[in-house]
C-alpha cells in the first residue's frame with residue numbers, strides 16, 4: 001500500500017443536525033477521511049478511531065435543558081483540535097465553563113458576521129496575532145473600519161453569552177455578539193453559523209483551514225488512494241478464498257466487480273440474478289456489458305418464478321423487501337454451493353455493492369440513532385443468519401464518491417453515470433401486490449419514459465427516473481371506446497447523494513409526449529400522473 005490514508009482522519013460527533021451528513025461530505029471533499037458517530041460514543045471507540053481532529057455537529061436540542069446531549073469529556077482532553085458548530089459550539093462553551101442562554105431573538109437563514117481581530121477586545125488571551133487560525137484573512141468583503149465580513153447561514157435560538165476560560169471572541173453579529181470563539185492554545189474553535197452549507201459562501205474555505213491547517217491533515221482521500229486502500233483491505237480480508245459477488249450491472253456492484261477483479265483476480269465469481277423485476281431487456285444488456293468489457297466471470301441465475309411466487313399475495317412494502325432480500329441470499333447460497341471445490345471448502349464470502357445511504361436508511365449505521373425509513377434489501381432486508389460473510393468495500397462511501405472511484409478504476413463513463421436501479425427493482429415500483437402482468441406493463445412504460453428522457457437530453461440532467469405502477473383502474477376514452485385500465489406515475493428527481501432530492505422540473509412538452517406515448521402504445525394503461533414530491537418528506541421510490 002502506498003500511504004496509510006486512514007492515518008489522517010477526522011471524527012464527527014453527531015448531535016442530530018440535519019446537516020451532519022454535509023459536514024462529512026465537505027471533509028471528504030477536502031480529501032480527508034472522516035466518519036460520523038453518535039455524540040455518546042465510548043472513550044474506547046474515540047481512542048480506537050484515533051482522529052487528527054474532532055467536529056461537533058449542530059443539533060435540535062438546547063444545552064440549557066438538563067439531560068440534553070453533551071460531548072464526551074475525552075474530546076477536550078485528547079489533545080486534538082476541536083471545532084464546534086452551532087449546538088457543538090454551545091455545548092463546548094458550556095462544558096468548558098462558559099454560559100449559554102436561550103435568546104428571544106432567533107436567527108434563521110442569512111446573516112453577516114464580522115470577524116473580530118484579537119487586538120480589539122478586552123477578553124484577549126494574548127494569542128499574539130490579529131488573525132485567528134480559523135478565520136485567517138477570509139472575507140467576502142470589508143466593513144467601513146476594514147474588518148472582514150462573511151456571508152453565513154445561521155439556524156439557532158440559543159447563544160453563547162459568556163466565554164469559557166481561555167477563549168476569545170473571533171466573530172460577531174449584531175444579535176449574536178459571540179458568533180465565533182477560539183482558544184488557540186488548545187486549538188478549540190466554535191462557530192455559531194453553519195460552514196457546511198453552501199449558503200455560507202466561504203464555509204468550504206473555513207473548513208479547509210480547520211481540516212488541513214489546524215488539524216494538520218493531508219488530502220490523501222483521493223479516488224486513486226481509496227482504490228489502493230480498498231484493494232489491500234479486501235486482500236487482507238479474504239486471503240486466497242473464493243468470493244461470490246452479487247452483480248446487478250448497476251453502478252455500485254460494477255465498481256465492486258472492477259475493484260475485486262483487481263484485488264483477487266479469478267478468485268472472483270459474479271452472480272447476476274434475473275429476479276423478473278428488472279427493466280426491459282436489462283438481463284441481456286448486463287450480461288453483454290460484462291462479457292464485452294471486463295473479462296470477469298459472470299453467472300446468470302434465472303429466478304423470476306421463485307421471486308414472483310415468494311411475493312404472491314404480499315402487499316406490505318417492508319414484507320416485500322424482506323422476502324426479496326432473503327430470496328437473493330437463497331440464490332447466492334445455492335450458487336456458492338455449486339462453486340465450492342468440495343463440501344469442506346465452502347465459499348465463505350459474499351460481496352455486495354452496498355453504499356452508505358443503503359446503510360443509513362436501513363438504520364444500520366454506526367451512529368445507530370437514525371430511524372428505519374426502509375429496509376434496503378442488501379442491508380436491513382438480509383436474513384438474520386447467513387452462511388457467507390459480507391465483503392462490502394463501498395459501505396462507507398457516498399454515491400458520487402463511488403462514481404469517482406469507478407472512473408479511477410477505468411470503468412466506462414456511461415456505466416458509472418447510469419441512474420441507479422434498486423435491487424428489489426420493479427418489486428417496489430409496483431405498489432402493493434406484485435404480479436407478472438403488472439411488471440410487464442411497467443417495463444413497457446418505463447422503457448418509453450427512459451427513451452424519451454435520453455432523446456431529449458434530460459436523462460443526464462436527472463439523477464434517477466422511472467415509472468411507478470399504481471394498482472388502481474381509471475376510465476379513459478380511446479377511439480370513441482371506453483377504456484378502464486391501470487394508472488402509472490412518472491418519477492424523476494435531481495440529487496447528488498440520494499439522501500435528499502428535488503423532483504425534476506421536466507418540460508411540459510416532454511411530459512406530454514411521454515404520457516401520449518404510454519397511453520397510446522400500451523393498451524393496459526389509461527392514465528399517466530407526474531410525481532411532484534421531493535425527498536424529504538417523500539422518498540425517491542414509492543415503497
Ligand SMILES: Nc1ncnc2c1ncn2[C@@H]1O[C@H](COP(=O)(O)OP(=O)(O)OP(=O)(O)O)[C@@H](O)[C@H]1O
Nearest residue numbers: 246247248250251252253273352353420421422423
Ligand atoms: N439483480 C441482482 N443480481 C445480483 N445482485 C444484485 C442484484 N440487484 C442488486 N444486487 C446486489 O445488491 C446491491 C445493492 O443494489 P443497488 O441497486 O443499491 O446497487 P447497484 O445495483 O450495484 O448500483 P445502483 O445503485 O447503481 O443500481 C448490489 O450492489 C448488488 O451487490
Ligand SMILES: O=c1[nH]c(=O)c2[nH+]cn([C@@H]3O[C@H](COP(=O)(O)O)[C@@H](O)[C@H]3O)c2[nH]1
Nearest residue numbers: 375376377420421422423424498539540541
Ligand atoms: O439496492 C437498493 N435496494 C433497496 O432496497 C433500495 N431501496 C431504495 N433504493 C435506492 O436508494 C435510493 C434512495 O431511495 P429512497 O429515497 O426511496 O430511500 C434510490 O436511488 C433508490 O432507488 C434501493 N436500492
Ligand SMILES: NC(=O)CC[C@H](N)C(=O)O
Nearest residue numbers: 058059086087156157158
Ligand atoms: N442548529 C443548531 O445546532 C441549533 C442549536 C440549538 N438547538 C439552538 O437553537 O440554538
Ligand SMILES: [Mg+2]
Nearest residue numbers: 250421422423
Ligand atoms: Mg441497482
